[in-house]
Amino acid sequence: MTTRKPIRKAVFPVAGLGTRFLPATKAIPKELLPIVDRPLIQYAVDEAREAGIEQMIFVTGRGKTAIVEHFDVAYELESTMEERGKDMSVLDPTRATPGDIITVRQQVPLGLGHAIWCARAIVGDEPFAILLPDEMMVGDAGARGGCMKQMVEAYSEVGGNLISVLEVPHDEVSSYGVIDPGEERGNLTEVKGLVEKPPVDEAPSNKIVSGRYILQPEVMRTLETQGKGAGGEIQLTDAMARMIGKQPFNAVTFEGRRFDCGSKLGFVEATLALALEREDMGDQVRAMAQRLLAQ
Ligand code: G1P
Secondary structure (H helix, E strand, C coil): CCCCCCCCEEEEECCCCCHHHCCCCCCCCHHHCEECCEEHHHHHHHHHHHCCCCEEEEEECCCCHHHHHHCCCCHHHHHHHHHCCCCHHHHHHHCCCCCCEEEEECCCCCCHHHHHHCCHHHHCCCCEEEECCCEEEEECCCCCCCHHHHHHHHHHHHCCEEEEEEECCHHHHHHCEEEEEEEEECCEEEEEEEEECCCHHHCCCCEEEEEEEEECCHHHHHHHCCCCCHHHCCCHHHHHHHHECCECEEEEECCEEEEECCCHHHHHHHHHHHHHHCCCCHHHHHHHHHHHHHC
């Protein structure tokens, strides 16, 4: 195994308006909507931490400051809980090492590629991860951990650029970035091409980019000159496509489940699936679901 620069930083684009969840997201960032009792952003940050990543860079926008509050010390809450002898461990996942939560602003919503580029000064000259919190990735029991952990493992073997992929029904490809797949080796597939939101009949495969990336810092330079693409937005996929051939590019097929929490249906599915698996409530939720279905 070659020694590579470790992946220490992760970028979370969280500036989106969350219009699909209105009116819930009028005053609350969609990333703070809870799946059972943890906000969406918490699952993504936990996944990054599990992969050994230390610095979390949030690309935020107006009205999104509550995301940062979530990872701060809540002095009044904590001292009141302590006085009342409450279990404080529920707050453990929200604790961050001072300096490890960093925010930058994306002032104008120009697209995912632009959001990532906004973090260039903090990413600096090292490889970094990107996690889209809308995509909730849950590692299979017995698998090698969460999605980012599986990717970091693959990265230590092959280096270069990595994206996570999964297969969707062919008629759904137009909502995603799609890869042109090359040779396969275990859970790795060579990426020969990438296209953002292609028409169904022009899609090179049904393997879609599922919201997890490990990229070399050169992508920031590529984004610098990236014109508008699908939907009139500056697309990360287009910048990555331009790096193919210059640097190794591979896809990791994630061993686990993915919930599309950017859609209401996916959000409800994730809530039910996770609630059913919880030791403290799974049995009751199952009984409740059966009762409701019998009506
Ligand atoms: C973004 C990416 C796309 C990716 C998708 C995963 O699209 O541009 O390549 O497949 O996330 O959710 P968006 O959902 O922001 O339109």
